[in-house]
Amino acid sequence: MAGVTTSRLGLELADMRVAFADRGGHARTVLAVPEFQLLRGEQAAICGPSGSGKTTLLHVLAGIERPTGGTVRWGGIPVSHLTERAADRWRRESLGLVFQEFHLFRGMSALENVLLPLRFDHWSIAPDVLGDANDLLDRVGVWPDADVDTLSRGERQRVALVRALLRRPAIMLADEPTASLDRDGARRVTDLLCDLCRELGATLVVATHDPWLAERLDTIVDIAHGDLRPRTTAAQRPRLVSAT
Numbered sequence: 001m002a003g004v005t006t007s008r009l010g011l012e013l014a015d016m017r018v019a020f021a022d023r024g025g026h027a028r029t030v031l032a033v034p035e036f037q038l039l040r041g042e043q044a045a046i047c048g049p050s051g052s053g054k055t056t057l058l059h060v061l062a063g064i065e066r067p068t069g070g071t072v073r074w075g076g077i078p079v080s081h082l083t084e085r086a087a088d089r090w091r092r093e094s095l096g097l098v099f100q101e102f103h104l105f106r107g108m109s110a111l112e113n114v115l116l117p118l119r120f121d122h123w124s125i126a127p128d129v130l131g132d133a134n135d136l137l138d139r140v141g142v143w144p145d146a147d148v149d150t151l152s153r154g155e156r157q158r159v160a161l162v163r164a165l166l167r168r169p170a171i172m173l174a175d176e177p178t179a180s181l182d183r184d185g186a187r188r189v190t191d192l193l194c195d196l197c198r199e200l201g202a203t204l205v206v207a208t209h210d211p212w213l214a215e216r217l218d219t220i221v222d223i224a225h226g227d228l229r230p231r232t233t234a235a236q237r238p239r240l241v242s243a244t
Helices: 054-061 084-094 110-119 127-139 153-166 183-200 211-216
Strands: 009-021 027-039 043-047 069-074 095-098 171-175 203-207 219-224 227-233
Touching: 009 054, 009 203, 027 054, 027 203, 027 219, 027 227, 043 054, 043 183, 043 211, 054 069, 054 171, 054 203, 084 095, 095 153, 110 127, 110 153, 127 153, 127 183, 153 171, 153 183, 171 183, 183 203, 183 211
Parallel strands: 043 203, 043 219, 095 171, 171 203
Antiparallel strands: 009 027, 009 069, 219 227
């Protein structure tokens, strides 16, 4: 992306490396990305087989896990070098996360789970925010008063997605967001995720095995041998049209 101004860049990886110690105590590199960039508001699918490092990459992008070396920047902010307290604040203010473990609270309704992160910052929920939460749950087909203990895995996944989107994050990271859904549910969630991120101007990074979801995004990137290799962009392939 030569010539792209810093103000237009969303994500920048520079000499980013992640290594873990194997059983013998030797360092094993699982990710090594000399350079990678996404524009603000761009939507990218990260594709690769199980064990290729997709989830590790999302953890590093979220500032949950520090890279062994190099830098991760979001909008110029060196997330990889923030203190733990600063990283927590950055995530709370800028990031929406949906991982494979949804971290919903049992004994609470879908709506209560969606609103819970906001209650850490506010004593009460504004009427417009409550309205947005109900609207989003309606769009994904989950009854707000439903006890999460009674929901299917796919329904819980949709609740987690709504919870992440409600704060209108500048960055959205999702790990296999359609993995537990049937075809109709997957397309409904894909439409919601992509459309709302477009509306918000949010940068979206999705780790996925779902080719239909990947084709909806601007850029498809493969993880191969621990590196990120762009496969195609929206300009290089025909626009996918949903079957009716």
